[in-house]
Amino acid sequence: MSIGNSPEDNRPSIGHTLQQARIAAGLTVDEISTSTRVRIPIVHAIEQDDFSRCGGDVYARGHIRTLARAVGVEPAPLIEQYDAERGGRPAPTPAAPLFEAERIRPERRRPNWTAAMVAAIVAVIGFVGFTMFGGGSGSQGKNSVASGPTTATKAPKPTPSKSAPPKPEPSDSAIAAVPKDKVTVKVSAVDDKSWISAKAHNGKLLFDGTLAKGESRTFTDGQQVDLILGNAGAIQLFVNGKDVQNDFQTGQVERLSYTKGDPEVG
Template sequence: MSIGNSPEDDRPSDDDRLDRQARPAAETPAADGWAADRRADEPKIGDVLRQARVRAGLTVDEVSTSTRVRVPIVHAIEADDFSRCGGDVYARGHIRTLARAVGLDPAPLIAQYDAGHGGHPPVPTPAAPLFEAERIRSEPRRPNWTAAMVAAIVAVIGFVGFTAFSGGDDEGGGTKSMAEGAAPASSKPAVKPKPNKPADPKPDPSDSAIAGVPRDKVTVKVNAADGRSWISAKDHSGRTLFDGVLEEGQAKTFQDKKKIDLILGDAGAIELYVNGKQVENEFEPGQVERLTYTKGDPEVG
């Protein structure tokens, strides 16, 4: 007979087995931490762009001139600082433009930017609210033809009655004048009727609207039809014609004797009319575009 714990007391209980099974899982590193370490090992977007620029033998000024991205913004992006871009939409556009200028595929860099900044590519605004607004618009009032017919009948009856009454007075007055003698002739000569002057010819309604645009200049109209966008416009001498944000529904028209340089912050929201003709484009929402137009047919410079 033994004094102490029996062999059965030394066997692990169910709770002990559960603790041993759960303990290795708790000591395993979290998946989020592993993903964060992996992202930390990736080269920064600014370093990738700067190294590609150096390999291409380009300076910051040359990249700025070719892309129309200002020099301070290029320096900031190469330092991985996107605070000067003005938001995620413009940051993606600058990354895409700079990557193409130095010969890189912009898609991986934009995906890396979205992963690091918690952003997502802009989603086009659904057109359902627009159609809802169209459905709730009040129907135009139809003309009240019954009231118009009644008014016309009353007017005709009144005219006939007035004519008959006036005609009877004229007959009696005419008889009396003939009895008393001829009325004295007026001292004023009779006024001769003026010949009808031919009306000025009306313009042919089939004339195109482009006829009103001067052919010796370039005219560009920017219409923010599908959303707000930052716009920059300069003439041939580099003078700034406009630099600001167009709200949805607003439009601006620019004109110069040689050319117009445009930068569209969100080209997908813009409709362009050059020299009176609409420019068909396939710009994506959030896409930054730099365009140049001259006299003649619409053509990207």
């Protein structure tokens, strides 16, 4: 299907184009949702040109691209149409403000030379006083030795000091000591916000909502944890205490399942 040959004012809407292409391909909304991992309510909303349920422009572009490929439509013109209808794609952040922000960062605290000098002076005074009083005692001791027989004095035994018990070394990760008989999944939104859905092995919903940038959620189940990541490229995963490396892209929707033992993508 081509949408680039008609004038801009007369071309069909994004939702209408995707709906007609789906019908022409003989696919139902349920089948599209299963193959694209886009939830059924969101598919219905997009086909009605309602992008408010996508969670933002980044997610909306990702859903449009995913649905277009599923029904055999070139996604690039639809993305351009989406940006044009909303005033164009947001411009990237200019470099100048980043450098300005770097300049206004607070300077590192300089060493307190005054305090260091005072401490040095106190140490010198203490050493001089000790030398003066200790030297006098030493002189008297020498005179006593010259006038009488030499006697050996035993030095007092040092009193053993009680050493503090060694502190336990910190673990490599806050979730390194996860229970071995359960599966533990920690989800952190590192680069951007992301819509997250998590379920236990019996279908119980553990969480369904948006995880803001910098937020984390930890899910535990005795057998399995199922995840849906709406913006997988922004997510960092720790499964059973291990950092899961991935190549997810921004706006990409991923369905994952994890069980006990080494992390394995479902």
